[in-house]
Amino acid sequence: MIFAEWHPDDERLLGHYADRTADQTLDQHLAWCRPCHRRLSAMTRDLEGWHLAAAEHADEAFDHQRLAAQRRGIQQRLGAAVPGRVLPFPVPGSPERHAPLARVAAAVLLVALAGAGVFRVLQMPERVSSPAASRGAPSRTTAAVRLVREGADAADLEDIDLALLRPRTAVAELRALDEFTPHVRDIVAPRR
């Protein structure tokens, strides 16, 4: 018999399974060679079993809900992926054309109301000031002068400190500064 001494190896059988196309030589051989037919059947059973196991596993991980969520995700990303939003071209006389005017009028009204509110708030502080203000506390100007003077005194003292710290401060400079300083002798002397 032809092909009596020939038997396909596993690779050939697997190729036959994977290609899903007719292999005339192999088909003829398998038609009469029971051992090879059994080998192919066993291989097919293994492959189908693995396929089923892997597919079941994947299908449980990707159930209907997950697949639906996946489709939604794709649709959302497709919406974002396509650049540019297509805006409708305004048609004369269409109701859409009046929409911006209404929005502008509303904005103007809001600004006017807000302005009136701010004006009223600016008028309020004199009436809603603290009780100290109504008891004749120093005016805003007096307080400012005081603050400036305190600042000047602090600056004078700082100048003196700096002059003392300076390594080459002349005695004459210190004396000049001393002239501005009240002395104990001036206060004590009249008592004698």
Place this chain on the structure above:
Amino acid sequence: MMARGELSAAREAFDDIVVRHQRRASRIALMYLRDAAEADEAVQDAFVRAFTRLETYRDEHPFEVWFTRILVNACVDRQRARQRRARRLVALEDLAFEPAAGRSASPERRAVGLAWREAVNAAVERLPARQREVFALCHLGDHTPRDVSMMTGMRESTVRVHLFRAVHKLRAALGAWRDLR
């Protein structure tokens, strides 16, 4: 640029394509990436890429082949990004893996079924990356070695060798289960 109506119609039509291919794509991506969340992202990436490049599709190859090539690239990109992040791979055992409720099989049968599936997945996971890739595309994706060659850029003979080695290893690893099932 497409008009709004055309775009919307294109998206709706594409949704049918998604429905038709997403399950198979998810299976392949899961076997490729071994992580359901990553696989989900890769499938989405692939469909979005396919949609934005639809004009490059030539019908000399089936859509499945063209799309699966995009999917494989998306999986590879994810894999590389994952490697860059040096994130630990999620083992298959950690995935949500509860059997469907109301299944008619007995508890013993279900337990054996679960153990069998875990054994298969573990054996597939131990395959070298190329062998696993070819196995997933040929076997789970139901593609011929010629298709896989077009998808991956490998020579058809190389695909066949990888497939054969993968099957040989799996048969050796899972041989003990033959009588138990």
